[in-house]
Amino acid sequence: MSLSSTNTRILENCTNRALFIFCSCDKSSLEYIKICTGLHNVKDLAGKKHCSFIDKFISDVRFSNLLLVYGSNALYRF
Numbered sequence: 902m903s904l905s906s907t908n909t910r911i912l913e914n915c916t917n918r919a920l921f922i923f924c925s926c927d928k929s930s931l932e933y934i935k936i937c938t939g940l941h942n943v944k945d946l947a948g949k950k951h952c953s954f955i956d957k958f959i960s961d962v963r964f965s966n967l968l969l970v971y972g973s974n975a976l977y978r979f
Contacts, residue, residue: 912943
């Protein structure tokens, strides 16, 4: 599940406002600061976090065992 476009826009605006407040800069400086600090757009950051979560979840042995049990139980239903 990813962020909706509305939530992405809200978080992006919050980041921009915080940088404007603490840095007092124009738009081009704002983009430069975001690049230097690694504050890339929210959609990309959320996507990376989502992928990282899924990778860790799949590599968890307990989840793998659960999938095996579910799969074997599903075979016996038919």
